[in-house]
Amino acid sequence: MSHIVELLEKLGSDATLRHGSAEELAQAVAKAQIDAAVGAAIIARSTTTLHTLLRQEPLFHVQMAPLGEESENYDFIPKEGAVPGRELK
Amino acid sequence: MSTPPSTGSLACVGIGITLGSHISPLARSYIEQADVVFAGVADGVVELWLQRMHPDVRSLQPLYAHGKERGQTYREMVDVMLAEVRAGKRVCGVFYGHPGVFAQAPHKAIEQARLEGFPARMEPGISSEDCLYADVGIDPGTRGCQHYEATQFMMYRRNIDPSAWLILWQIGLAGDLTTRRFATGSAYREVLLDVLARDYPLDHEVIVYRAAALPIESPRIERMPLSQLPQADLTMSDTLAIPPARRMEIDQEVRARLAQLDESLPTV
Helix, strand or coil, rough: CCHHHHHHHHHHHHHHHCCCHHHHHHHHHHCCCCCCHEEEEEEHHCHHHHHHCCCCCECCCCCCCCCCCCCCCCCCCCCCCCCCCCCCC | CCCEEEEEEEEECCCCCCCCCCCHHHHHHHHHCCCCCEEEEEEHHHHHHHHHHHHCEEEEEHHCCCCCCCHHHEEEEEEEEHHHHHHHCEEEEEEEECCCCCCCCHHHHHHHHHCCCCCEEECCCHHHHHHHHHHHHHHCHCCCEEEEEEHHHHCCCCCCCCCCCEEEEEEHHHHCCCCCCCCHHHHHHHHHHHHHHHCCCCCCCEEEHHHHHHHHHHHHEEEEEEEHHHHHHCCCEEEECCCCCCCCCCCHHHHHHHHHHHHHCCCC
């Protein structure tokens, strides 16, 4: 599993690979020594197959509920000095 | 390098949208130096990635549930993070995108930690909005850009400016007043269509946008007439971008005043 995540991180952070050709992607997969089916899913750019093989899925990630005037945060506008928290060291 | 002893602190960091592409060196450092990491991210694979950076990553995902009010979920997110801060831990809350954009729990957690005297700060991340500008080729400076949460936009009469861009976030949940659903459907978007039709012609071209979460993906950039919005296949990750529909209106009075100033003041 760690090789797969390592490869995905590389694909995300390497300027050649992020928007590279299918050939460049296949070469990176071949070097990564990962399961053939996972490699094929990556080369096919199939998120659905990759999720299935890794037993993962998109997560519910909405971080905000619509705020109405009844919400406790509705009128919150931060003011300078209003929250005197210390800075992290 | 040694890490200083823990006294209880909170950092909420953004790791951007695309795995591997957007995380900042500072966000990674907060993650690696934390005692405990809480993860509010958009994909299970991203959680696996975080687990490579830290041995104690706790997903916030179990706090969501169908039928559960999301406000309660966000309060619980604050509670679990603050409990560890109070226990003297260096806590890092990791959120997809930017932790302060369309995100209630990070703001609230930082506010609460500071009220209790703990050091707390937010580190920005690359948001979906940033990706939108890059992928679609929008510069908000050219015509202006308005952003609303889709349901709130429907709940109130807003004075929108159709000569600027209008971006509606969380469009897949548009109209959910209960905040207990994970999606709404075409009937809700019919209502939204009626709201938008006050200012836009039905044949006006709009864009459904979704940034790439994994580096094997491409962004979704799907153009359609506004009238097709109710039938569009939308998820919680989609955003509606509405291009300007009118020319900007010239304010002759202000222009005249500015010209008068130019004439009366010495040239720099």
